[in-house]
Amino acid sequence: MASEKTASLAPRTAKDAKKSDDSLRLLPWLFLAPSLAIYSVVVVYPMIYSAWLSLFRWDGVAPIKIFVGLDNYGILLTQNDVFWIALRNNAIWLVAALLLPTSIGLGLAILLNSRFRGSHIFRSVFYFPSVLSLAVVGLIWTWIYHPDLGLLNQALTASGLQSLTRNWLSDPNIALYPVIIAATWNAVGLPMLLFLAGLQTIPEELHEAAKVEGAGPVRRFLYVTFPLLRETTLIVLAITAINALKAYDIIYAMTNGGPANSTQLLSTWMYFLTYNYNQVGLGTAIAVVLFLLTLIFAIPYIRFMTRKT
């Protein structure tokens, strides 16, 4: 069976392939073994085990785990207020991530796609924050938001807008938004790069043709560029959403979930419950919820990535 398939795939080598057929069947596994082994042990097995652990009440240390079925999920939904705060914050974060870095990235990509002197320098400029770690980004922006010494309040005061100055990261009503701005600064680079790559696949002649037909820049964007960027846009949105749900370091560096848990995300609240409060069952249940949310965006993405083979 297998030998016939191989033969039909590569008729020229059929004769030679026959003798090494058995090794041919095993050899790919040999090439894959190291990667698959370490990946399965480090990523896949823990994932499945986490889902299983979310069905137990356990403090992480005691020898006995108590099976409680879906109770942990029930507790989260009905008794854990911070879970709802975190869920709401994740939703806000997700919407912001789908709107801000993507549209800024698209705008920059269109601007910098045209070849003018120095365009590649400006590409580097706007990509630069993306190479910094989110912990570093968080630290830098924490100083910008510092109530007295921070640049933001100083700039507001200097321009006569003193009434707008805030204790940005200490006010539970607004603290999430400054963090989102800092995260956006870091997140613009990737959509910009992907859109630039997408724009480069659009033949110049199409634009020329539209120009000749009398289409202005806005119409050219709407009817030529944007439809041809559809595929890129879908990838960008999926990757941005998946990354947004992974946000963790920047919260940890800037607010540590505070003040009064107002900036907790599911990812940070999972850490708190598991490692600070020893509620392993609840913590893993949150991880599962986070994973399910990710799947909404990931399934179309994975379908797309595996489709073209």
Place this chain on the structure above:
Amino acid sequence: MSQPPAPNSSAAGKTTKVALFYLALILATLLWFTPVITLVLTALKDAGDFAVNGAFSLPKFIRWANFSEAWETGVKNYFWNSVIVTGFKVPIGIALESMAAFALTHMHFKWANRIFTYILIGLIVPVQMTLVPLTLLMNALNLIDTLTGLTILYIGFGVPFGVLVMRGFFRTLPTAIIEAARIDGCSWFRIFYRIALPLALPAVISLCILDGVATWNEFILAQIFLRSDELRTLPLGLVQFSTQFSTQYDQLAAAVLIAVVPVVIVFLFFQRYFVAGMGGAVK
């Protein structure tokens, strides 16, 4: 009506337009770099100067001692730990990942698509989903609080992205080359090692860089699995540094700058590989 631009539009008008365009871009650049400028200025100035004049002013004098003090206060350790982890993770990871990607693209492997999908799951899974079992596993293996343990985790978590990028490249490699080598009686391992891998050099460099930067910047696994201060990697060490010395902005800024400089250097020299690598990841 106005398309194409009237040929007689004055040259002066055009120059002004170009000048305004560049002016706008430069202003945008300055605004975009404000956080970085703030960081550099703070790192260069004396703490007293900072307390009086704030972050965004030229230093009265440049205080290089901030860097040596930060380095001696612990950044030295963090820095070398990051170098060790990144230095082992990246080459080992790429060796494993490119072998896997080669098998998935050129070895007539009928499970290729299913295995690739299985590997892609790792790209989307939130790391939180793995933390508790990994803690138990690492505890059992006595690998908690060791750089070895952290490196192993990084290699495992790096597999999906690495396979994705390398697979993207190997797919563009003409089958004819591989077939020709097969007919000449070349073993698969030799084909991989002597033909495919050298041809994949641009992809390997891209992956080296993207992976190197990602490893250098990783936070959460380091936070969970490193416990003692002298083993911390840079991002973790810096956040720790900031909570411990929350008022010494000058030294903290110097520490952050030390952490950022290697990344900036890599970025400046290998920019085009960032683009190539990301391109490979969505191909």
